[in-house]
Amino acid sequence: MAENEDAPIAPWSSNGPGLLIHAAGPLEPDTLTGILRSAANARAALKSGAAIEVVVQGPGVRLLTEESPVSGVISHARQLEVEVLACGNSMRSVGLEAENFAPGVGTVPAAVAHLAERQWQGWAYVRL
Template structure:
């Protein structure tokens, strides 16, 4: 199933490990914008094609909506080939549906499981 169709989607792991940036808890717009800028900086500094994901968990998922003050920053980050992912459990707690999200954001069922899987696959984990 593709992005924003109503059912959680676990993105496919790329070939080789990547960088996982974990944004958890309540987030202010400036905080999430800074995390997204960090992912853009990583994109510029890492080898071409390196996989980068920003995983948003907790009440901060509210900042991933189409009407968010950081939706433009999210779109720019996605254009840099950085995946922005929302935890479906967190979305449910926040009363959000996938169609509420900024275009291009993928979802997955549970952040804790996704984080573990990526680390088992050899991904680097960063929590700003």
């Protein structure tokens, strides 16, 4: 798994598998904001140390850039230790590089493969 220099990503938490939230397709800023708020709500409700990832796949990866209207919400999610990850295949499709992303946004080579790996590791999967 490759990532932005500012986004260290643990394979899973020390307390076991985590929660993976999948955001796919074209996303509006309000939609991604709601997804990241759901991740923040999960952080508050789940036991301390539970890993939470939001994987963005499709043209919605454009909303993960530094200039995005949701960059503040991304920053807040990262402060809560919610990993925000972009699909590498989607990035190539829309012409983005990891350095275009807001600080703390990481990448995975292929969202579909990452989702499968996390499920095989016992992670809970939610698609929003």
